[in-house]
Amino acid sequence: xxxxxxxxxxxxxxxxxxxxxxxxxxxxxxxxxxxxxxxxxxxxxxxxxxxxxxxxxxxxxxxxxxxxxxxxxxxxxxxxxxxxxxxxxxxxxxxxxxxxxxxxxxxxxxxxxxxxxxxxxxxxxxxxxxxxxxxxxxxxxxxxxxxxxxxxxxxxxxxxxxxxxxxxxxxxxxxxxxxxxxxxxxxxxxxxxxxxxxxxxxxxxxxxxxxxxxxxxxxxxxxxxxxxxxxxxxxxxxxxxxxxxxxxxxxxxxxxxxxxxxxxxxxxxxxxxxxxxxxxxxxxxxxxxxxxxxxxxxxxxxxxxxxxxxxxxxxxxxxxxxxxxxxxxxxxxxxxxxxxxxxxxxxxxxxxxxxxxxxxxxxxxxxxxxxxxxxxx
Amino acid sequence: xxxxxxxxxxxxxxxxxxxxxxxxxxxxxxxxxxxxxxxxxxxxxxxxxxxxxxxxxxxxxxxxxxxxxxxxxxxxxxxxxxxxxxxxxxxxxxxxxxxxxxxxxxxxxxxxxxxxxxxxxxxxxxxxxxxxxxxxxxxxxxxxxxxxxxxxxxxxxxxxxxxxxxxxxxxxxxxxxxxxxxxxxxxxxxxxxxxxxxxxxxxxxxxxxxxxxxxxxxxxxxxxxxxxxxxxxxxxxxxxxxxxx
Numbered sequence: 001x002x003x004x005x006x007x008x009x010x011x012x013x014x015x016x017x018x019x020x021x022x023x024x025x026x027x028x029x030x031x032x033x034x035x036x037x038x039x040x041x042x043x044x045x046x047x048x049x050x051x052x053x054x055x056x057x058x059x060x061x062x063x064x065x066x067x068x069x070x071x072x073x074x075x076x077x078x079x080x081x082x083x084x085x086x087x088x089x090x091x092x093x094x095x096x097x098x099x100x101x102x103x104x105x106x107x108x109x110x111x112x113x114x115x116x117x118x119x120x121x122x123x124x125x126x127x128x129x130x131x132x133x134x135x136x137x138x139x140x141x142x143x144x145x146x147x148x149x150x151x152x153x154x155x156x157x158x159x160x161x162x163x164x165x166x167x168x169x170x171x172x173x174x175x176x177x178x179x180x181x182x183x184x185x186x187x188x189x190x191x192x193x194x195x196x197x198x199x200x201x202x203x204x205x206x207x208x209x210x211x212x213x214x215x216x217x218x219x220x221x222x223x224x225x226x227x228x229x230x231x232x233x234x235x236x237x238x239x240x241x242x243x244x245x246x247x248x249x250x251x252x253x254x255x256x257x258x259x260x261x262x263x264x265x266x267x268x269x270x271x272x273x274x275x276x277x278x279x280x281x282x283x284x285x286x287x288x289x290x291x292x293x294x295x296x297x298x299x300x301x302x303x304x305x306x307x308x309x310x311x312x313x314x315x316x317x318x319x320x321x322x323x324x325x326x327x328x329x330x331x332x333x334x335x336x337x338x339x340x341x342x343x344x345x346x347x348x349x350x351x352x353x354x355x356x357x358x359x360x361x362x363x364x365x366x367x368x369x370x371x372x373x374x375x376x377x
Numbered sequence: 378x379x380x381x382x383x384x385x386x387x388x389x390x391x392x393x394x395x396x397x398x399x400x401x402x403x404x405x406x407x408x409x410x411x412x413x414x415x416x417x418x419x420x421x422x423x424x425x426x427x428x429x430x431x432x433x434x435x436x437x438x439x440x441x442x443x444x445x446x447x448x449x450x451x452x453x454x455x456x457x458x459x460x461x462x463x464x465x466x467x468x469x470x471x472x473x474x475x476x477x478x479x480x481x482x483x484x485x486x487x488x489x490x491x492x493x494x495x496x497x498x499x500x501x502x503x504x505x506x507x508x509x510x511x512x513x514x515x516x517x518x519x520x521x522x523x524x525x526x527x528x529x530x531x532x533x534x535x536x537x538x539x540x541x542x543x544x545x546x547x548x549x550x551x552x553x554x555x556x557x558x559x560x561x562x563x564x565x566x567x568x569x570x571x572x573x574x575x576x577x578x579x580x581x582x583x584x585x586x587x588x589x590x591x592x593x594x595x596x597x598x599x600x601x602x603x604x605x606x607x608x609x610x611x612x613x614x615x616x617x618x619x620x621x622x
Contacts, residue, residue, distance in 0.1 A: 337435065340413065342432075
C-alpha cells in the first residue's frame with residue numbers, strides 16, 4: 001500500500017524536469033487538453049514518477065469558498081480529517097475528485113475535495129484571531145503534519161491542483177482534465193533523482209492561491225527552511241519546491257511586497273551588478289538583500305508560479321535551467337522548450353528566452369483596470 | 378532524397394530513419410513538421426549529406442556530428458553542435474543556450490540571437506578549426522573557457538550591447554571577433570582587445586560569404602562596421618591558482 005506521509009530521510013530532492021504554463025489575461029476559460037498536449041512534448045524530461053497540473057478559474061460556482069483537495073491513504077485517515085474540518089469549517093460540499101478508471105494510473109490514494117469557509121466560532125478563536133487565509137494556512141500545516149495518511153494538496157479559491165505519480169499526460173487523463181475549464185494552467189513533468197516519487201511530492205505545490213512548478217534544485221533549502229520555520233511554516237514534504245511556495249506566501253501575502261519586488265528577493269542581482277546601479281535602485285536592492293538574505297534561492301532553477309493575479313515565470317540568476325516564453329493575443333505561454341509552446345501555438349506573436357533572473361509576469365487585465373480605478377477615486 | 382513527416386514521431390524513430398537512410402545512400406533529407414525531437418543528426422557522418430528541417434528541432438541538434446550539413450528554417454533549442462567535429466549547422470532563427478559546447482571543428486551559423494553559455498570550451502587542434510558566427514546577440518558566459526577556434530559576434534540587430542556578463546572568462550585559446558566594442562569592463566581579466574587588421578578580415582571573408590549566402594545577406598552589410606578582436610593574454614590563465622608563483 002502506498003503511504004502518503006513522506007518518511008524519507010533526505011533533506012531535499014534534485015530534479016531535472018519539464019514545465020509549462022499558459023494564461024488568458026482576459027479570463028477566457030479553456031479546457032486542459034492544450035496544456036496536456038504541450039507538456040507531452042516534454043515527455044522525455046520526466047520519468048513517470050510525477051506529473052501534475054494547477055488550474056485557475058475551474059470552480060466559478062464556489063469562487064468564494066476554499067477548495068481543499070486532500071489525498072488519503074485510507075478511509076480512517078479521512079474520518080479523522082473530516083472531524084477536524086467539521087469542527088473548524090462550514091463545509092458547503094464535499095465529494096470524491098472525479099477520476100477515470102480507464103487509465104494507466106491504477107495505484108492511487110483516495111482523492112476528495114471540499115468547498116468550505118472557516119467557521120466564525122471555530123475552536124482556535126478562543127486563543128487568537130487569525131484571519132481566514134491565515135487560518136487556512138494553519139489548517140493545511142496541521143493536517144499535513146499531524147494527520148497520518150492525509151495530505152492537503154490544494155487549498156485556494158477557484159483553483160485546484162491535480163497531481164500524482166505518473167507521466168503528466170496520464171495524470172491529465174486520470175483527472176479527466178479535458179473536461180475541466182480554467183483561464184490559467186500550469187503543468188509539470190517530474191524527474192525525481194533523490195527521493196522516490198510519491199503522490200504528495202508531485203508538482204505543483206500549492207498553498208492558498210499559490211501554485212509552483214519547478215525544474216532544478218534549491219541548494220539554499222536549509223537556510224530557506226529555517227527562515228520559514230521562524231514564521232511558523234511547517235516544511236513537511238522534504239522537497240525543495242515547497243520552500244518557494246511558502247516564501248512567496250510570506251513575501252507577497254504576509255509582508256505585502258509587490259510581485260516584482262518578491263522576484264528580486266528570490267533571484268537578486270549579484271553585488272557587483274548592484275554596485276553599478278543608480279543610487280535609488282542600489283539602495284533598494286541592497287536593503288532587500290540585507291532583509292531577505294535568508295529567502296534568496298540559490299542553485300539552478302526555472303519556476304512558474306500562479307496566483308490569483310496572474311502567472312510569473314523566472315530563472316535563477318545565471319540561467320542554469322531552460323525557460324522560453326511566447327505571447328499570442330491575450331495568451332502568454334511559458335515552457336522548458338519552445339517546441340512545447342509551438343505544439344499548441346504554432347505562430348506566436350513573439351517568442352523569447354527570458355534573461356536570467358528577470359521574471360515574465362502576465363497579469364489578468366481586469367485586476368489592473370480595477371486597481372487603476374481605485375487610484376483614480 | 379528522402380522526405381520524412383516527423384509530426385508526432387518520437388526522436389528514436391526519427392533518428393533511426395535518418396541513420397538507415399544515410400546507410401542506404403540517401404544524401405538529401407527533408408524533415409517536415411519537426412517539433413521538439415531531440416538528438417537530430419547526432420554523430421552522423423558524410424560530407425555530402427544535407428538535412429533540411431522545417432519546425433523547431435529539439436535539444437542536442439547535431440551533437441558529435443562529423444561532416445553533414447543541417448539547415449534549420451526556424452528557431453532551434455538548447456545544446457546545438459555539442460562536441461561537433463565537422464560539417465555545418467545553419468539556424469535561420471534564434472538558438473537556445475549552450476551552442477557549440479566543446480565544438481572542435483565545422484561551422485555553426487546562427488542568424489538571430491543565441492542564449493547563455495554560447496561557445497563555451499570551444500577548441501581547435503592542428504587542422505581542426507571550429508567557427509561559430511552569431512548574427513544577433515548572446516547571453517552571459519559567452520566563450521567561457523574558450524580553448525580554440527573562432528567565434529564572431531555580429532550584433533546585426535543594431536542594439537547597444539551584444540553580449541552579457543562574464544564575457545570570455547577563462548579564455549585561453551582561439552579568437553573572438555565582435556563588431557561592437559562594448560563595455561570593456563564586461564570582459565574577463567584574461568583577455569586583450571585589439572582592432573582587427575586587414576589580415577583578419579581576409580581570413581574571415583570566406584566564412585562571412587558562406588554566412589551571408591546562408592541567410593541572403595550581403596557581405597557589404599556584414600563588413601560595413603569595424604571589427605575588434607579579442608584574444609587571451611595567456612594560454613594558462615589559472616596555472617598558479619593553487620600553487621605559488
